[in-house]
Amino acid sequence: MSARILALVGSLRAGSHNRQLAEAAAALAPEGVTVELYEGLADVPFYNEDIDTAAGAPEAAARLRAAAAEADALLLFTPEYNGTMPAVLKNAIDWLSRPYGAGALKEKPVAVIGTAFGQYGGVWAQTEARKALGVAGARVLEGVEFAIPGSVTRFADTHPSEDAEIVAGLPALLAQVAEAAAAPAEATA
Structure with missing residues (x-):
């Protein structure tokens, strides 16, 4: 199994827990899977x-x-801002959806995960991102989900790469994304 997964992080803050989660994904990726953080x-x-x-x-x-087109799959990391995804992530989806019907997202396997301060880990933002990605033509991977609650306290003194739940769950999630990237669109629809 091999795949190049492009990570888009919805928080621009240098100390963002979602950025740290993306860094953990890059560090914990299974053999043959590369997670590249888009800057x-x-x-x-x-x-x-x-x-x-x-x-x-x-x-x-x-x-x-170009980066999205060259990737085998995308993985979006979203915090939750006022009950939805951040504007920077929605803007990226808008650019990647064009030209209409032929954008870089067309049939591209995409998953959405993230961490947020609230008790549900940003599920509203993740749901909104999945909806926008589906409308934009992406092949949204159903059931490939990871919402980590309590980010402010949970990661106050610990990097996500040292969190037992993340160390156990993230490699399996990345393997699912890589498998979807290797499968034809019809097989995973």
Whole structure:
């Protein structure tokens, strides 16, 4: 089993627990699976059809599209902001959904996980992200979920890569994503 999984982190904060969770994913990936953290979501302008033309897209958006197109699958890490996903993640989905019907997300296997302060670990944000990804044409992996509650206290003194639940669960989740990447779209639908 081998796969290149592109990780998009919905928090831009340097000390983000979701970024740390993505780092843990990269460190705990099974043999043959590579998790690459995408750097540069903060540079991608808000989606606007006036700047996304046949002549091209802004450089930061074009880089994001190229990285997603080259990956075998995507894994989104989302905190929960006011009951939904952060704007930076929604904006990435919007750019990756274009051009309509042929964007970098088309039939691409994608899973959404994350951690949040609340007792449910950001499930609302994850649900909203899955919905947007499905509408955008991605092959959203049902049942490949991981919501880690209590991030502020849980990771105050511990990196997610040292958390027993994460060490046990993340490699199995990454293996599911890699298996979906290897399978034809019809087989996992």
